Amino acid sequence: MIKKIITLLVLIIIFCTACTKKTERQVNTFDEIIKRGYINVGVKTDSFPFGYKDSKGNYAGFDVDLAKIIAGEIFKDKSRVKFVPVTSSDRMMKLFSEDIDFIIATMSITTAREQILDFSNSYHNAGQSILVRSGSKIKGLRDLNNKKVIIVFGSTSERSLRSAVPSALIVGYKNYKDAYKALKAGKADAIVSDDSILLGFSLKDSGVKLLPKRYTKEPYAIAFRKGAESKELIKIINEILDNQRHKGVLKNLRKQYGIK
């Protein structure tokens, strides 16, 4: 009950922030983006291979490339995009309070989120899985009973883990880098999150392993502020996504980043 009240209060705060900001600045429409000459996109920097910084410090990853493709389609110039770093825990707040047109940030469509956000069509299907240290005896969800399990705040795994394994002792972190460091340091027994993000850690580090089973469906989509201001933009972006899918561009991009 208390959890429900807290969730409701958070939603109200997010809504109010959105309303105040809307009156403070111009409403963001597709026309305004065209006038401005570039898109402002929130992307991750802690979620290899979807959103991260490469060795030169540049934004990179599937979601980052998708933003460039969208800029290329709108402006015929892929460089017409300004990136704003977001995490799972701050992405909604940033979408409502900063100059971000939309976020491409490993974000799943959920019914709860649809109450306060608008989504594009889905561009990737992930699913939650479990990351453990290599020597671990954990083989599946059942083994997480009474274990310390890491989630990242603001991600879907926070809720799914609570209902799938109520006895798990949940340890929350603000981003995936800290979550991974905590697992390596033995502060918990596992991380539960999307396989696409956890795979990134297991590809780079043989000291951790990703368990193969998926427990949820996580359809990734681009998220927008809810309302009339986003309608035209969403329509155009959906057309771009459909086109790129048909041309095989999304499939190639997945291949390029080793995403399944």
Ligand code: GLU
């Ligand atoms: N896709 C899930 C979500 O939207 C988990 C990944 C993330 O933390 O962004 O919450």
